[in-house]
Amino acid sequence: MLALAKLARIEIGDEEAEGLSHEFDAILEYVVEVKKAQNLKVSPLVSDSQGETLKNVLREDREPHEAGFYTEKILAQSPMREGDYLKVKKIL
Amino acid sequence: MTPEEIRAKDKDIHAFLEVFDDAKSYGEGPLSGKTIALKDNILFEGHKASAASKILENFTAPYDATVVKKLKAAGAIIVGRTNMDEFAMGSSTENSAYGVTKNPHSLERVPGGSSGGSAAAVAVGMCDLALGSDTGGSIRQPAAFCGVVGLKPTYGRVSRFGLIAMASSFDQIGPLAKTVSEAEILYNIIKGQDPMDSTTISEETYPIKKKFSKVIGIPRAFVDSEGVDEYVKKNFEEAIKKFQALGYEVRDIELAHIKYSLAVYYIIMPAEASSNLARFDGVRYGFHKDGQDSIDDYFKTRGAGFGREARRRIILGTYVLSSGYYDEYYGSALKMKELITRELKEVFGEIDLFLTPTTPTTAFKLGEKTLDPLSMYLADIFTVHANISGCPAISLPSGFSGKLPLGVELTADLGRENNLFIAGKDFLNEPH
Numbered sequence: 001m002l003a004l005a006k007l008a009r010i011e012i013g014d015e016e017a018e019g020l021s022h023e024f025d026a027i028l029e030y031v032v033e034v035k036k037a038q039n040l041k042v043s044p045l046v047s048d049s050q051g052e053t054l055k056n057v058l059r060e061d062r063e064p065h066e067a068g069f070y071t072e073k074i075l076a077q078s079p080m081r082e083g084d085y086l087k088v089k090k091i092l
Numbered sequence: 093m094t095p096e097e098i099r100a101k102d103k104d105i106h107a108f109l110e111v112f113d114d115a116k117s118y119g120e121g122p123l124s125g126k127t128i129a130l131k132d133n134i135l136f137e138g139h140k141a142s143a144a145s146k147i148l149e150n151f152t153a154p155y156d157a158t159v160v161k162k163l164k165a166a167g168a169i170i171v172g173r174t175n176m177d178e179f180a181m182g183s184s185t186e187n188s189a190y191g192v193t194k195n196p197h198s199l200e201r202v203p204g205g206s207s208g209g210s211a212a213a214v215a216v217g218m219c220d221l222a223l224g225s226d227t228g229g230s231i232r233q234p235a236a237f238c239g240v241v242g243l244k245p246t247y248g249r250v251s252r253f254g255l256i257a258m259a260s261s262f263d264q265i266g267p268l269a270k271t272v273s274e275a276e277i278l279y280n281i282i283k284g285q286d287p288m289d290s291t292t293i294s295e296e297t298y299p300i301k302k303k304f305s306k307v308i309g310i311p312r313a314f315v316d317s318e319g320v321d322e323y324v325k326k327n328f329e330e331a332i333k334k335f336q337a338l339g340y341e342v343r344d345i346e347l348a349h350i351k352y353s354l355a356v357y358y359i360i361m362p363a364e365a366s367s368n369l370a371r372f373d374g375v376r377y378g379f380h381k382d383g384q385d386s387i388d389d390y391f392k393t394r395g396a397g398f399g400r401e402a403r404r405r406i407i408l409g410t411y412v413l414s415s416g417y418y419d420e421y422y423g424s425a426l427k428m429k430e431l432i433t434r435e436l437k438e439v440f441g442e443i444d445l446f447l448t449p450t451t452p453t454t455a456f457k458l459g460e461k462t463l464d465p466l467s468m469y470l471a472d473i474f475t476v477h478a479n480i481s482g483c484p485a486i487s488l489p490s491g492f493s494g495k496l497p498l499g500v501e502l503t504a505d506l507g508r509e510n511n512l513f514i515a516g517k518d519f520l521n522e523p524h
Contacts, residue, residue, distance in 0.1 A: 001407075004407050004410050004411055004414070005403075005407055006391075007410050007414070008366060008394075008406050008407050008409075008410040009370075009373075009387075009390040009391055009394055010391065010394045010395050010398065010403055010406060010407065011391040011392055011394070011395030011396075012395060012403060012407075016400075016403075020404060020407060023404065023465050023466070024408060024411070026464075026465075026466045027358060027408065027465065027466055027469070030354075030355060030358070030466060030469075031355040031356075031358050031359050031421070031425075032355075033352055033355050034352055034355045034356055034359060034421070034424045034425045034427075034428045035420060035421075035424050036352075036424075036428070037352075037424045037425075037427040037428040037431060038419065038420065038423065038424040038427070040427055040431075042427040042430050042431065056290070057290040057291075058290065059287050059288075059290065070154055070155070073154035073155075074154055074376075074377075076152075077150075077151060077152065077154070077376070077377035077378070078375070078376055078377060079374060079375070079377075079378075079379075079380035080375075080380070086375055086376055088375055088386055088389075089385055089386045089389065090385075090386070091386050
């Protein structure tokens with residue numbers, strides 16, 4: 001459980017890890033019934049109601065907002081900033 | 093009602109996280125003079141939006157959600173932001189980082205969740221209308237517990253631009269109101285395709301294939317699920333009789349896969365939530381807790397910033413997506429989701445709507461389910477199919493058990509919200 005929490009980048013204590021593993025046992029025992037579908041051939045797998053496979057829809061890359069329009073509003077929310085940059089600790 | 097009057101009325105209920113002192117009208121329109129509350133996961137420029145999480149404690153919305161833009165243009169007065177389960181994760185509003193909301197019909201009980209604050213605020217008249225979000229029942233379940241109307245529109249009907257995401261293939265914004273007519277008015281204002289949300293649909297996406305002919309299906313085996321209280325079943329039978337008396341044809345239907353909806357939901361939802369909530373890192377915005385180095389900042393920030401249920405779901409999502417378990421859980425859940433969707437599509441060739449209770453019980457006591465997450469999850473047993481399939485569904489007040497409200501839920505085919513409004517108004521004796 002602690003390894004999973006590490007993958008999720010969340011610090012948890014031993015007691016919570018212990019509690020979570022019991023809770024996960026109960027939850028996984030409940031959700032395991034979906035495995036009935038594991039070996040079925042279902043295609044297309046993810047479709048809309050018309051039976052067509054879903055695809056990404058992108059906006060055209062044009063008409064940008066004025067440069068810097070949101071900069072101050074967004075940077076003002078940063079816990080650490082330096083000028084117009086987000087500041088992080090030394091990585092290497 | 094002035095902000096002071098709302099605060100005074102909200103003292104014992106705590107539906108609002110904040111009542112705005114600067115509430116005003118932004119124009120003239122169909123909602124002129126109407127007051128509306130926003131669930132705390134919907135962005136309203138210049139105002140806080142925390143998703144009831146400590147990790148967004150000091151976050152101020154830098155722009156308006158599309159629904160907020162539409163509300164402003166319609167003349168609505170936005171009076172405040174309402175309490176919710178943190179990141180919309182829960183069925184009781186007890187997972188809020190800012191205290192619980194109480195059910196206005198009984199203060200020792202939950203209002204439902206996750207849009208519990210919105211439902212309670214409408215129920216006691218602290219606002220005329222409210223917006224909630226519904227990922228697995230989060231509008232309809234609190235609507236039933238508080239005795240109001242709650243609608244989850246078709247997936248893609250309402251733009252989620254400016255909604256703090258939980259599970260993106262299920263999340264949908266919708267109205268809570270005292271009547272079906274008011275819910276319909278609000279729905280018509282917030283709906284529509286939006287270039288800022290590529291999942292939104294157009295009026296042509298789901299053409300009408302079956303003329304509305306007042307046929308309601310009853311999935312008997314599903315309604316008889318374990319854990320459904322007797323008084324809920326009795327109230328449900330009364331609702332069926334009422335529809336029959338109103339000239340509706342009621343027939344039993346078989347849905348073989350719908351019972352797997354909740355299991356599908358508790359795999360796909362945490363999987364998507366674990367991915368969506370990866371953005372909260374303490375670097376760009378929100379709460380920050382210092383660690384020894386960069387990566388330790390993440391561990392500390394996310395460990396202390398997320399509440400217990402958010403931590404639980406992120407870690408569960410990490411598990412079902414991890415190599416070795418992916419096909420078993422996530423892959424199987426996607427297949428089952430498709431089977432449920434197809435099953436509903438097929439049944440709507442024969443019926444217009446199907447009816448279930450909204451919830452298996454009335455509002456439960458505060459603290460009753462907080463120690464057992466699975467029992468809390470089961471509160472959504474009759475609502476998640478609509479999110480799994482994308483279908484619209486509405487919860488209608490259907491009476492009381494003692495002083496606690498009950499609700500019944502109608503589900504319609506994709507794009508057929510209008511059928512819900514017609515039948516809902518008939519059921520509540522509202523003029524058309």
